[in-house]
Every structure is written in structure tokens, then in C-alpha cells.
Amino acid sequence: MQQAEGLAANDGMILVADVGARRLVSIDAQSTRATTVVHDAPIGRPDGGQIPFSFCSIAAHPLGGFIVGCNGDGSIRWLRREPSRGSCGDCYRHPHSFAVGAQVLLADKVAIVSGAGPGLGRSICVRFAGHGAKVVIGDLDEHALADSIAAVHAAGGQASGRITDITSRGDCDALVRHALDEFGSLDILVNDAYHGGDFSRFEDADLTTLVMICTHGVDVIQPTFGAYTGSKAALAHLTKLLAAELGTQGIRVNAVFPGPIWGANLRGYLDAQADARGVAAQAVYDEFAAKNAMHALVLPDEIADSVVFLASDMARPITGQALYANAGESFH
Numbered sequence: 001m002q003q004a005e006g007l008a009a010n011d012g013m014i015l016v017a018d019v020g021a022r023r024l025v026s027i028d029a030q031s032t033r034a035t036t037v038v039h040d041a042p043i044g045r046p047d048g049g050q051i052p053f054s055f056c057s058i059a060a061h062p063l064g065g066f067i068v069g070c071n072g073d074g075s076i077r078w079l080r081r082e083p084s085r086g087s088c089g090d091c092y093r094h095p096h097s098f099a100v101g102a103q104v105l106l107a108d109k110v111a112i113v114s115g116a117g118p119g120l121g122r123s124i125c126v127r128f129a130g131h132g133a134k135v136v137i138g139d140l141d142e143h144a145l146a147d148s149i150a151a152v153h154a155a156g157g158q159a160s161g162r163i164t165d166i167t168s169r170g171d172c173d174a175l176v177r178h179a180l181d182e183f184g185s186l187d188i189l190v191n192d193a194y195h196g197g198d199f200s201r202f203e204d205a206d207l208t209t210l211v212m213i214c215t216h217g218v219d220v221i222q223p224t225f226g227a228y229t230g231s232k233a234a235l236a237h238l239t240k241l242l243a244a245e246l247g248t249q250g251i252r253v254n255a256v257f258p259g260p261i262w263g264a265n266l267r268g269y270l271d272a273q274a275d276a277r278g279v280a281a282q283a284v285y286d287e288f289a290a291k292n293a294m295h296a297l298v299l300p301d302e303i304a305d306s307v308v309f310l311a312s313d314m315a316r317p318i319t320g321q322a323l324y325a326n327a328g329e330s331f332h
Helices: 120-130 142-154 169-183 226-249 264-277 281-289 300-311
Strands: 004-010 013-018 023-028 034-038 055-060 066-070 075-081 092-099 110-114 134-139 158-163 188-191 209-213 252-257 322-324
Touching (some): 110 169, 120 300, 142 158, 158 169, 188 300, 209 226, 264 281
Parallel strands (some): 004 055, 110 134, 110 188, 134 158, 209 252, 252 322
Antiparallel strands (some): 013 023, 023 034, 055 066, 066 075
């Protein structure tokens, strides 16, 4: 170590800014094994940005990983461990990077997010809060609900919520009333938990944006997949129908089609496949990822960023559209 300028501990790791050698070094707290995370080079995949030197500070992030403040370009980056991908277990990447004073896309907006368990739903809640929105969360699982509210609070945002069964009209109405009672308005609705039919009545809410999340399946045509893919195709059509019907009320309706999401469920499935075949988890990951143009599976936070964009004023002229955030698994 030539010149250590910043140091922080989190996730069982110690991150050190070795300014003299122009590198970030991670040290395993148990084995004391040191790994150079970045040395004047992008972190993670090619879409990651470069961390400039020198560093002004490093701090532990409450959601995992580290916050790195860089006085080279006045930026702040969230650097976190890449989810385990076999040989990539020690990789770091910074999914969220923003310059000091950068535009906050959802300032003072109030958003309902239905379906906010670990993975995509929670990522949407945290990303919305990070862009200034007040988040109202509805979920059937009280523990998932509490954890998502806590995650938003830990990130410095405002959140509230209640247990909600989206198949119950009464529960949905109550969630809208809860949003109005807590924050005085309702601007955005994100249906991450989808069942069909009306979500609620909006006569008393100044709703401007509705984003539907359509999980992987629309483009999959296989035996036994009919009911599943049919429901997703129906959601795609519903997006267009609602956009046409609600446009004159100033409400935009769009959908996000993620494809496979690199989260706990898919990771567990691929690990099981690797064990059954007696091969490395990385090999199974590479085979699965090779189905898309970028040869990398999409993270929940990356999909959440797409939702932020569609919910923001930057997407003002966009309605009735499907955004395929699937790393090029299919093209439209």
C-alpha cells in the first residue's frame, strides 16, 4: 500500500483507496486476502463508469457496499459487490453513479408500488426514493413490506405502506387512501404485483403516470407455457388500452418487460443446474446469459432505473409503450 487516503468496512470486506498506486483495494476481513478492485479502469461490465483519482472519502452504504466520493470529477458513486457468479464473486461494480447536483427525476412525487418484496419491487422503491419520491408500498407479505420500508428509510427516503391484496378492491382503495392521507397526493402507480382488473379508483388522486411491470414470458412460445405467456400478452394489450382511455385525463401508461432478472431466485435455479450437471456455476451463468445480445443478465436495480425514467417527466410524450429492458434477449 503506497498511500491510503480512504478506508471503510462493510459486507465482511474492507475497502481502501490506495491513492499512491491509483487503485481501490478490497481486503477480506477473515482471510485478509487483498484484491485490486479497480486500477484506472472501468468497474464490472463495459457500461460501468470509471472512478477518477484521487478519492476524497469512502463510507459504508446501509444497503451494502460502499459510497465513494471522488474529488476528481465531483461525483459520488455507490460501489457494491457483484452478486456471486462463480468466479466473479469478488467483482465490484457501481450500479448507481451521479454527479453532485445532478437532476433528481421524481422530486416531490408520491408513488404507490405494489409488490415490493426482495428483488425488483424493493429496488424500485429504493430507486424512486433516491430520486426524491415519497413511496407508498403495498404487499401481501408483512415482513417483505416492513423490510422494503426499512430499506427506503435506510437510504434516506420517505416511505409508508400497508398489507395489500391486489385482488381485493377494498384493499386497493385503502392503499390509495393511505397514500393520500400520508402524503396528500398520488402521482405515480407502479404495478409490480399484477393480477388483472381495476387497481383502484383515481377520482380523488391527481395521478399522472402508471407503469406496469410484465415479467419474462411474452416472447416465450413453448408447450405448457400458454397460460403464463397469455397473461403477459394480455398485460401488454392492457397497457395500450389504458393509455388510449386515460390519455385525455393526462395519465400516461407504459410497461416494462424485463426478461430474466439476476436475483436470488434465478441465482438459486442456476446454482441447482450447476450442481446437477457437476459444472461450475459460472459456466451455467455464461450459457444462460448468452441468450441475450449483451451476454449479461440484468440486475433488479437496472430495471428499476428504467421504471424511474418512464415515471419521470423525461418520458412526458411516451405512453402506451413497452420498454424491453432485457439486454437484447429479444428485439422490438
